[in-house]
Amino acid sequence: MKKTRKTIQKELIFETVRQMKNHPTAEQLCQEIQKRHPTISKATVYRNLRQLSKIGKIKHIEMPDSADRFDHFTDNHYHIKCNICERVFDVDMPYFDKIAEMIKDNKGFKIETHDLVFKGVCRDCKKDKK
Amino acid sequence: MKKTRKTIQKELIFETVRQMKNHPTAEQLCQEIQKRHPTISKATVYRNLRQLSKIGKIKHIEMPDSADRFDHFTDNHYHIKCNICERVFDVDMPYFDKIAEMIKDNKGFKIETHDLVFKGVCRDCKKDKK
DNA sequence: ATTTATGCAAATCATTTGCACATAG
DNA sequence: CTATGTGCAAATGATTTGCATAAAT
Numbered sequence: 001m002k003k004t005r006k007t008i009q010k011e012l013i014f015e016t017v018r019q020m021k022n023h024p025t026a027e028q029l030c031q032e033i034q035k036r037h038p039t040i041s042k043a044t045v046y047r048n049l050r051q052l053s054k055i056g057k058i059k060h061i062e063m064p065d066s067a068d069r070f071d072h073f074t075d076n077h078y079h080i081k082c083n084i085c086e087r088v089f090d091v092d093m094p095y096f097d098k099i100a101e102m103i104k105d106n107k108g109f110k111i112e113t114h115d116l117v118f119k120g121v122c123r124d125c126k127k128d129k130k
Numbered sequence: 131m132k133k134t135r136k137t138i139q140k141e142l143i144f145e146t147v148r149q150m151k152n153h154p155t156a157e158q159l160c161q162e163i164q165k166r167h168p169t170i171s172k173a174t175v176y177r178n179l180r181q182l183s184k185i186g187k188i189k190h191i192e193m194p195d196s197a198d199r200f201d202h203f204t205d206n207h208y209h210i211k212c213n214i215c216e217r218v219f220d221v222d223m224p225y226f227d228k229i230a231e232m233i234k235d236n237k238g239f240k241i242e243t244h245d246l247v248f249k250g251v252c253r254d255c256k257k258d259k260k
Numbered sequence: 261a262t263t264t265a266t267g268c269a270a271a272t273c274a275t276t277t278g279c280a281c282a283t284a285g
Numbered sequence: 286c287t288a289t290g291t292g293c294a295a296a297t298g299a300t301t302t303g304c305a306t307a308a309a310t
Contacts, residue, residue: 005284005289026274041292046275048290064192064245067274080239092234099229100248104222108253109210115194116246118230123238135264135309156300171267176300178265197299266307276297283290 004051009040013048017058023069023079023088061088062115080118084125091118134181139170143178147188153199153209153218191218192245210248214255221248 016033017024024032030045049070053060059071061079069079069088076096081088100111146163147154154162160175179200183190189201191209199209199218206226211218230241 002289003285007284007290009291039292043276043293044291050276062194064194064247080236080241082239083242089237089239091236093232094234095232099246102223102225103248104224106210106221107219108256109212109219109248110251110256111210111248112213112250114246114248116229116244117194118233118239118241118244120239120241120243126238126240132264133310137265137309139266157298169267173268173301174266180301262310264307264309266305268304268306269302270304271302272300274298276295278295279293281291281293283288285286285288 004055008037009044010048010052012037012040013045014052014057017049017052017070018072021072023061023071025067025069027067029070061117063088064115064117078116078118080120082122082125083119084121084128087122089122134185138167139174140178140182142167142170143175144182144187147179147182147200148202151202153191153201155197155199157197159200191247193218194245194247208246208248210250212252212255213249214251214258217252219252 012033013029016029020029020032026042026046026049029049030040030042033040033045049058049060052058053070056074059074061069061071063069063081066081066086073090078091078093078096079088080091099114099116103111142163143159146159150159150162156172156176156179159179160170160172163170163175179188179190182188183200186204189204191199191201193199193211196211196216203220208221208223208226209218210221229244229246233241
């Protein structure tokens with residue numbers, strides 16, 4: 001297994017994920033980082049996000065219908081996305097280990113992970129509608 | 131609201147979703163339909179799949195990391211995808227209405243839907259590994 | 261006759277990859 | 286020195302869209 005190196009880019013990407021607590025997309029992270037380090041490329045951002053989530057330093061949130069998000073908070077938890085403003089929020093639902101156990105019969109399937117994303121309308125957007 | 135028309139393409143697409151019970155992708159459906167109706171275009175398939183799922187005649191399964199799937203079975207249910215062979219199966223988990231209720235505090239969020247996809251290794255692929 | 265649908269190609273969006281060059285170990 | 290990382294642009298994969306034409310009501 002190849003070993004990973006410490007680079008300015010990687011440090012910056014990790015730090016930016018820690019600072020942006022709004023579940024940013026790769027694109028949003030890239031734009032934010034480019035304010036301080038204008039030459040960083042999208043490819044580098046994607047590559048490092050992948051690597052950082054593989055080693056568990058950040059969390060990769062796979063969104064079903066839009067760009068994936070990244071999270072500084074790496075404990076198991078779920079998310080809810082507002083269909084109007086597209087923002088993603090954490091959800092207080094401490095049943096991560098319970099969910100897979102709810103399956104009645106998994107036909108010999110070895111379950112490794114599960115992705116659960118809620119969707120709806122956030123409080124702010126409910127207000128705006130009126 | 132505009133009204134929808136009956137076309138040979140739409141009928142074929144709906145019928146093919148009913149017949150292919152393996153949660154096909156739009157691409158797979160398109161290829162299958164082209165055996166009988168070679169001139170059908172991918173765009174027509176996508177457009178009709180969208181329309182048919184909007185009116186509830188088929189189910190659109192949004193996959194987090196790969197092409198979406200389509201399902202003839204429209205009742206609320208969940209899916210599990212094998213990371214090896216990429217096949218998608220139904221999961222016996224009759225708690226659809228329970229899941230959203232498990233959220234402790236949704237901060238004024240109006241939950242409309244939720245997507246839950248399990249991932250792992252299916253029985254066949256477990257066997258093949260040995 | 262009017263409006264929705266089709267087929268094609270081009271566009272879009274998110275992400276990945278090839279490659280030459282740079283740099284960390 | 287050598288393997289990993291970077292930046293760029295091009296490639297990929299899934300899906301959508303513009304447009305002229307066709308078909309349904």
